[in-house]
Amino acid sequence: MDHFLSSVRNSCRLLKIFLDAPKELGVTELSKRLQLSKGAVHKLLATLEAEGFIRQNEKTRQYTLGYTLLELGNKVLKNHDIVDFAAPYINRLVSRTQELVVLCVQDVTDAIYVTKVDSPHPIRFTVETHRRFPLYSTSASRVLLAYKPESFQDEVLAEGIRTYTPYSFTSADEIKLALREIRERGYEFSSDRRNVGVTGMAAPLFDSTGEVAASVSVIGPSDRVLPQKDAILRELLETVREMSAELGYRP
Amino acid sequence: MDHFLSSVRNSCRLLKIFLDAPKELGVTELSKRLQLSKGAVHKLLATLEAEGFIRQNEKTRQYTLGYTLLELGNKVLKNHDIVDFAAPYINRLVSRTQELVVLCVQDVTDAIYVTKVDSPHPIRFTVETHRRFPLYSTSASRVLLAYKPESFQDEVLAEGIRTYTPYSFTSADEIKLALREIRERGYEFSSDRRNVGVTGMAAPLFDSTGEVAASVSVIGPSDRVLPQKDAILRELLETVREMSAELGYRP
DNA sequence: CAAATTGTTCACGAATAGAAAACATCGTTT
DNA sequence: AAACGATGTTTTCTATTCGTGAACAATTTG
Numbered sequence: 001m002d003h004f005l006s007s008v009r010n011s012c013r014l015l016k017i018f019l020d021a022p023k024e025l026g027v028t029e030l031s032k033r034l035q036l037s038k039g040a041v042h043k044l045l046a047t048l049e050a051e052g053f054i055r056q057n058e059k060t061r062q063y064t065l066g067y068t069l070l071e072l073g074n075k076v077l078k079n080h081d082i083v084d085f086a087a088p089y090i091n092r093l094v095s096r097t098q099e100l101v102v103l104c105v106q107d108v109t110d111a112i113y114v115t116k117v118d119s120p121h122p123i124r125f126t127v128e129t130h131r132r133f134p135l136y137s138t139s140a141s142r143v144l145l146a147y148k149p150e151s152f153q154d155e156v157l158a159e160g161i162r163t164y165t166p167y168s169f170t171s172a173d174e175i176k177l178a179l180r181e182i183r184e185r186g187y188e189f190s191s192d193r194r195n196v197g198v199t200g201m202a203a204p205l206f207d208s209t210g211e212v213a214a215s216v217s218v219i220g221p222s223d224r225v226l227p228q229k230d231a232i233l234r235e236l237l238e239t240v241r242e243m244s245a246e247l248g249y250r251p
Numbered sequence: 252m253d254h255f256l257s258s259v260r261n262s263c264r265l266l267k268i269f270l271d272a273p274k275e276l277g278v279t280e281l282s283k284r285l286q287l288s289k290g291a292v293h294k295l296l297a298t299l300e301a302e303g304f305i306r307q308n309e310k311t312r313q314y315t316l317g318y319t320l321l322e323l324g325n326k327v328l329k330n331h332d333i334v335d336f337a338a339p340y341i342n343r344l345v346s347r348t349q350e351l352v353v354l355c356v357q358d359v360t361d362a363i364y365v366t367k368v369d370s371p372h373p374i375r376f377t378v379e380t381h382r383r384f385p386l387y388s389t390s391a392s393r394v395l396l397a398y399k400p401e402s403f404q405d406e407v408l409a410e411g412i413r414t415y416t417p418y419s420f421t422s423a424d425e426i427k428l429a430l431r432e433i434r435e436r437g438y439e440f441s442s443d444r445r446n447v448g449v450t451g452m453a454a455p456l457f458d459s460t461g462e463v464a465a466s467v468s469v470i471g472p473s474d475r476v477l478p479q480k481d482a483i484l485r486e487l488l489e490t491v492r493e494m495s496a497e498l499g500y501r502p
Numbered sequence: 503c504a505a506a507t508t509g510t511t512c513a514c515g516a517a518t519a520g521a522a523a524a525c526a527t528c529g530t531t532t
Numbered sequence: 533a534a535a536c537g538a539t540g541t542t543t544t545c546t547a548t549t550c551g552t553g554a555a556c557a558a559t560t561t562g
Binding site for chain 2: 004071127
């Protein structure tokens with residue numbers, strides 16, 4: 001059927017424009033980006049403002065995202081019981097490895113880091129949480145993709161492959177080979193794919209149904225991580241084994 | 252004019268229902284709460300899901316808030332330069348007072364704690380951040396209200412006054428007297444109004460235009476805070492004075 | 503296994519969303 | 533200071549589409 005509500009879709013897209021834009025935008029700019037008339041955009045903004053999803057700066061007359069989105073975003077995290085569940089394990093893993101640990105979940109064809117705990121080292125690699133990125137792009141997210149049906153993998157990879165470094169995967173075949181290796185080994189280990197000089201190891205969390213619920217990843221500067229590869233990997237795999245057992249997974 | 256886009260308004264209200272509801276809701280339940288037909292709600296949900304604002308649980312067939320809201324909520328905070336600006340001052344204030352410190356901003360007729368740093372004490376009072384509450388209800392938010400025009404204060408108080416404890420303000424007159432005292436003293440000091448056994452002190456942050464940009468509040472168990480009232484107050488007032496100066500405020 | 507309740511689809515008439523243009527309100531330029 | 537150009541705002545109007553109500557399908561429940 002695919003008959004969506006056009007004005008609702010427009011309002012969603014309007015809000016998402018702000019994700020990759022300056023914090024304030026005007027009616028004219030938004031109408032260009034949405035390919036809608038100024039009048040239509042104005043009505044969208046007025047409605048969204050009345051509901052707290054958009055705020056207008058009284059001085060500049062331009063528009064920003066409203067606080068209701070902050071409330072809703074917070075609720076998304078609170079709904080996510082795996083976040084609270086994982087917190088103690090992640091803290092322990094950070095103190096044992098002394099490197100960044102992240103918890104990664106899937107959303108449709110993307111992935112999101114929902115939790116991170118930074119390395120205590122003064123020199124450290126860190127990531128942005130709560131922001132979408134492609135499933136094929138990081139060690140943590142590739143683990144999620146690896147256990148999905150091949151048809152879904154193809155679908156994701158057909159959307160196009162973005163490269164980040166000279167060492168990023170460039171073809172679907174290359175990535176699918178990597179995914180097969182992940183399933184065989186039970187974890188991912190890779191360097192320089194997303195950031196040069198950075199190495200990550202990631203392993204899946206299984207729930208009671210045998211599905212991959214999330215992934216845990218230890219990431220850090222290669223010169224610090226590579227010499228300790230075996231020790232870190234042992235800690236990571238032991239942690240996800242414990243967590244999966246706690247989630248009711250019976251291998 | 253007041254001609255809003257009805258389906259956009261419906262979609263906003265649909266999302267906000269989730270703020271005070273179980274994490275998953277069905278079409279029927281939502282249609283009751285929105286007073287819309289099931290078909291209309293279904294179309295809303297389908298559109299919101301296609302944009303990532305809603306997610307459907309494949310097993311239960313029920314709906315939850317989607318990850319795009321997490322991204323947008325995160326962006327709201329990133330847009331807010333006062334959050335980063337305030338962070339070091341707030342940390343310093345916590346280490347000097349050993350109590351919870353919060354940063355509070357106004358949103359229309361509500362207030363929101365945008366930042367908090369908890370007390371290091373094992374026994375401590377804490378608050379929920381990123382969640383709306385009435386401007387008259389806490390010391391931090393009353394400070395924001397105190398410096399607004401009287402017409403706006405009346406408007407807010409006319410919406411009704413909710414009480415939280417036997418010591419909460421119960422009438423508009425009572426609150427307006429308290430607001431006058433805040434302006435005279437330059438800070439708020441109160442106990443048991445929002446939580447019994449809890450005392451808070453709050454002071455305003457002025458920006459270069461002389462407007463109140465936010466408020467900073469030190470809050471803790473009365474039996475620990477009251478004996479140190481003068482010392483804490485001195486630290487608080489010194490901190491907000493420094494911060495306001497840094498923001499370009501010239502008294 | 504029937505009954506009830508859920509999410510989903512469909513068809514249609516009333517309501518309105520969106521385009522286009524005129525208007526108002528700034529800041530800038532001449 | 534006046535004219536300009538840009539912005540956000542309002543208005544008018546019709547093709548579009550939104551929302552209803554009922555039928556459908558797919559569960560769960562008694």
